[in-house]
Amino acid sequence: LSTIDAIAAVRSFLSTGLRISAAMASHVVGYPRMGPKRELKFALESFWDKKSSASDLEKVAKDLRCSIWQQMSSAGISYIPSNTFSYYDQVLDTTALVGAVPSRYGWAGGEIGFDVYFSMARGNATCPAMEMTKWFDTNYHYIVPELGPDTKFVLSSHKAVDEYKEAKALGIETIPVLVGPFSYLRLAKPAKGVEPTYNCLSLIDSLLPVYKEVILKLKSEGATWIQLDEPTLVLDLESHHYEIFKKAYEYLGSEVSGIKILVETYFADIPAAAYKTLTGLKNVTAIGVDLVRGKKTLDLIQDVGLPDGKLLFAGVVDGRNIWANDLAESISLLEKLCAKLGKERVVVSTSCSLLHTAVDLKNETKIDAELKSWFAFAAQKVIEVVALAKALHGSKDEAFFAENAAALASRRSSPRVHDPTVQKLASEIKNSEHRRSTPVVNRLEEQQKHMNLPILPTTSIGSFPQTLELRRVRREFKANKISEEAYIKAIQAEIGKVVVLQEELDIDVLVHGEPERNDMVEYFGEQLKGFVFTENGWVQSYGSRCVKPPIIFGDVSRPKAMTVFWSKYAQSLTKRPMKGMLTGPVTILNWSFVRNDQPRSETCYQIALAIKDEVEDLEAAGINVIQIDEAALREGLPLRKSEQANYLNWAVHSFRITNCGVKDTTQIHTHMCYSHFNDIIHSIIDMDADVITIENSRSDEKLLRVFKEGVKYAAGIGPGVYDIHSPRIPDVEEIADRIRKMLDVLELRVLWVNPDCGLKTRKYSEVKPALINMVTAAKKIRTEL
Numbered sequence: 124l125s126t127i128d129a130i131a132a133v134r135s136f137l138s139t140g141l142r143i144s145a146a147m148a149s150h151v152v153g154y155p156r157m158g159p160k161r162e163l164k165f166a167l168e169s170f171w172d173k174k175s176s177a178s179d180l181e182k183v184a185k186d187l188r189c190s191i192w193q194q195m196s197s198a199g200i201s202y203i204p205s206n207t208f209s210y211y212d213q214v215l216d217t218t219a220l221v222g223a224v225p226s227r228y229g230w231a232g233g234e235i236g237f238d239v240y241f242s243m244a245r246g247n248a249t250c251p252a253m254e255m256t257k258w259f260d261t262n263y264h265y266i267v268p269e270l271g272p273d274t275k276f277v278l279s280s281h282k283a284v285d286e287y288k289e290a291k292a293l294g295i296e297t298i299p300v301l302v303g304p305f306s307y308l309r310l311a312k313p314a315k316g317v318e319p320t321y322n323c324l325s326l327i328d329s330l331l332p333v334y335k336e337v338i339l340k341l342k343s344e345g346a347t348w349i350q351l352d353e354p355t356l357v358l359d360l361e362s363h364h365y366e367i368f369k370k371a372y373e374y375l376g377s378e379v380s381g382i383k384i385l386v387e388t389y390f391a392d393i394p395a396a397a398y399k400t401l402t403g404l405k406n407v408t409a410i411g412v413d414l415v416r417g418k419k420t421l422d423l424i425q426d427v428g429l430p431d432g433k434l435l436f437a438g439v440v441d442g443r444n445i446w447a448n449d450l451a452e453s454i455s456l457l458e459k460l461c462a463k464l465g466k467e468r469v470v471v472s473t474s475c476s477l478l479h480t481a482v483d484l485k486n487e488t489k490i491d492a493e494l495k496s497w498f499a500f501a502a503q504k505v506i507e508v509v510a511l512a513k514a515l516h517g518s519k520d521e522a523f524f525a526e527n528a529a530a531l532a533s534r535r536s537s538p539r540v541h542d543p544t545v546q547k548l549a550s551e552i553k554n555s556e557h558r559r560s561t562p563v564v565n566r567l568e569e570q571q572k573h574m575n576l577p578i579l580p581t582t583s584i585g586s587f588p589q590t591l592e593l594r595r596v597r598r599e600f601k602a603n604k605i606s607e608e609a610y611i612k613a614i615q616a617e618i619g620k621v622v623v624l625q626e627e628l629d630i631d632v633l634v635h636g637e638p639e640r641n642d643m644v645e646y647f648g649e650q651l652k653g654f655v656f657t658e659n660g661w662v663q664s665y666g667s668r669c670v671k672p673p674i675i676f677g678d679v680s681r682p683k684a685m686t687v688f689w690s691k692y693a694q695s696l697t698k699r700p701m702k703g704m705l706t707g708p709v710t711i712l713n714w715s716f717v718r719n720d721q722p723r724s725e726t727c728y729q730i731a732l733a734i735k736d737e738v739e740d741l742e743a744a745g746i747n748v749i750q751i752d753e754a755a756l757r758e759g760l761p762l763r764k765s766e767q768a769n770y771l772n773w774a775v776h777s778f779r780i781t782n783c784g785v786k787d788t789t790q791i792h793t794h795m796c797y798s799h800f801n802d803i804i805h806s807i808i809d810m811d812a813d814v815i816t817i818e819n820s821r822s823d824e825k826l827l828r829v830f831k832e833g834v835k836y837a838a839g840i841g842p843g844v845y846d847i848h849s850p851r852i853p854d855v856e857e858i859a860d861r862i863r864k865m866l867d868v869l870e871l872r873v874l875w876v877n878p879d880c881g882l883k884t885r886k887y888s889e890v891k892p893a894l895i896n897m898v899t900a901a902k903k904i905r906t907e908l
């Protein structure tokens with residue numbers, strides 16, 4: 124290298140603000156906060172229970188952050204994010220950042236501490252928590268900001284600055300991450316008392332100065348880059364949204380010169396209009412795109428290009444799944460981008476924050492080596508990102524790539540993955556119609572002839588309280604500490620108790636209570652072929668809560684009946700109809716890590732076939748009412764309208780496959796949580812279940828509005844008459860009132876009476892009186908009619 128070259132290299136190095144060569148740049152959008160063994164969860168819960176101090180909690184948090192930065196730094200990531208840690212949620216952190224605390228939490232101004240922060244997250248003695256809702260189409264939930272014309276934004280949290288400084292003290296330069304101002308407002312809702320049509324985006328002008336202030340603070344601490352996450356840009360927006368976005372970033376760009384702005388988008392293709400708006404912004408130096416979910420984004424970049432001087436953060440490593448990256452495929456994609464933009468402008472990145480995947484494969488001791496070689500959790504994905512960046516620039520780690528290629532080859536050809544029989548069956552059903560031949564109205568008549576139920580029949584959703592004793596029995600059986608015989612006895616005794624209780628309560632259609640199940644997906648996944656379970660593959664759902672999704676790695680089939688034994692036993696104890704209880708294919712799919720080597724629909728069809736076998740076995744065993752829960756059907760809905768019809772089509776088809784083969788006299792129920800159904804009501808009708816029980820009581824009877832508006836619904840329907848998520852016991856009049864309201868919009872002959880959801884998280888001391896009141900209310904109305 125000549126001196127001139129060397130100086131030029133140093134200049135370009137300084138000008139892009141990187142610590143290592145810009146020519147090997149790598150980046151991670153965000154990282155899981157919980158820790159490899161859910162350390163943060165336990166620290167939070169112990170703090171909330173007053174078993175440990177604030178400084179104990181802070182210590183755990185600090186250690187987690189530092190170990191993540193060190194891990195990324197030693198892996199060689201050039202753009203390491205900071206402020207992706209959170210004690211609860213990054214949107215709530217933003218609410219704290221800008222001081223948008225709803226007045227009911229009694230905040231008096233100043234730096235927001237744990238008190239106010241956790242009150243907003245979890246409620247306090249005098250007021251409930253802020254609303255929480257799903258973060259796009261993930262299973263993560265954020266705290267919804269409540270804004271209105273009176274909201275005054277003021278910088279009220281130094282968390283972002285503190286974290287930047289904390290990393291710097293370790294000698295690690297980071298790129299601080301904030302939820303972008305546009306997405307923050309777009310994800311907010313009008314506060315209580317504000318017009319429901321109020322547009323939170325109208326607050327942008329008063330919000331931006333706070334962003335400016337924090338960004339300048341970061342800059343004065345030495346930050347050279349800032350990452351603003353604007354995932355709402357991938358949604359269906361209108362042109363005035365782009366105008367607001369443009370104005371916002373023009374303002375920030377001109378007010379905070381000297382710090383480079385990266386705008387991150389993720390979770391779907393970036394629409395052309397959003398891409399053009401974004402790349403047209405003079406002061407946005409870099410944009411991040413999701414190239415895993417955004418299959419059309421590559422074409423867009425190739426067609427439209429990227430103005431000179433701007434960088435592309437190419438999200439090729441999947442942040443939403445646990446599969447090892449196909450490094451060869453990623454390299455070929457990255458090379459296409461490099462050919463178009465030039466190598467120095469492409470930064471290898473993750474598709475989105477790694478928050479949505481498991482933390483570290485290292486802690487899995489029970490999964491065999493072959494399967495493990497197919498997986499990459501967050502820690503492994505960091506390594507993949509660096510390996511790709513290096514390979515792109517001529518320093519390919521041949522051994523690492525060879526190992527990856529071998530693992531992928533074994534996955535592609537493994538008989539553990541591919542079962543020709545299943546594939547044949549699944550491909551045959553794809554293009555045919557599966558529908559029960561008799562219309563639902565006639566089926567219901569046939570069923571009623573056999574069942575002879577009263578009007579307003581009462582039922583429950585499936586689970587009964589899961590006592591400590593019950594959990595102990597299941598745990599000990601799993602650990603081989605008690606015999607199968609003892610286990611069966613204990614579960615049967617529990618079923619017996621639940622049956623007797625329901626008969627005493629005079630409920631019409633009974634359930635067995637699900638005492639044998641830990642979780643409605645895990646229970647089935649453990650018995651189906653093609654699934655594997657992790658020990659520590661936790662993913663944050665909200666606050667300290669995590670879920671451990673099963674991994675579907677292979678073709679799915681059912682070696683033997685899964686629920687028949689228990690349902691048959693339960694039915695033998697009573698003359699009343701006993702519901703068989705299954706989880707539907709779409710819910711099993713949406714609550715799992717799904718294979719990426721075939722379309723999701725294909726996997727869903729395979730699960731549907733397995734559940735179909737179970738439905739038919741239950742019917743043959745004399746179970747005449749079968750409930751197939753599809754609690755998560757709504758969750759899988761794609762973000763973009765243009766993709767929704769296709770999803771609903773195969774999802775609803777999969778559901779129908781499970782039960783199209785039963786007799787007219789077999790009554791198929793389904794159950795759904797959450798009540799945002801108004802936009803998909805026609806798909807729900809198209810599921811063609813005989814009866815649907817559905818969440819209703821937490822949503823101001825939103826659900827009923829759709830029927831008021833004239834949607835014809837011929838099947839049975841049980842909108843929940845009370846909220847099981849709260850320990851409160853509803854009184855008879857309150858439930859009766861609810862039923863009367865439903866009767867205003869629904870025909871008497873279709874209406875069922877049931878709680879909102881399963882009772883497993885409640886205590887018997889809550890469940891008994893609530894169900895007594897529910898049955899009393901139903902009987903009362905029967906006599907009024």
Ligand code: GLN
Pocket residue numbers: 584585586637643704752754794795796880881882883
């Ligand atoms: N049958 C399940 C239960 O009662 C349904 C749970 C759910 O909808 N999430 O527990």
Ligand code: ZN
Pocket residue numbers: 584754794795796797879880881
């Ligand atoms: Zn439910």
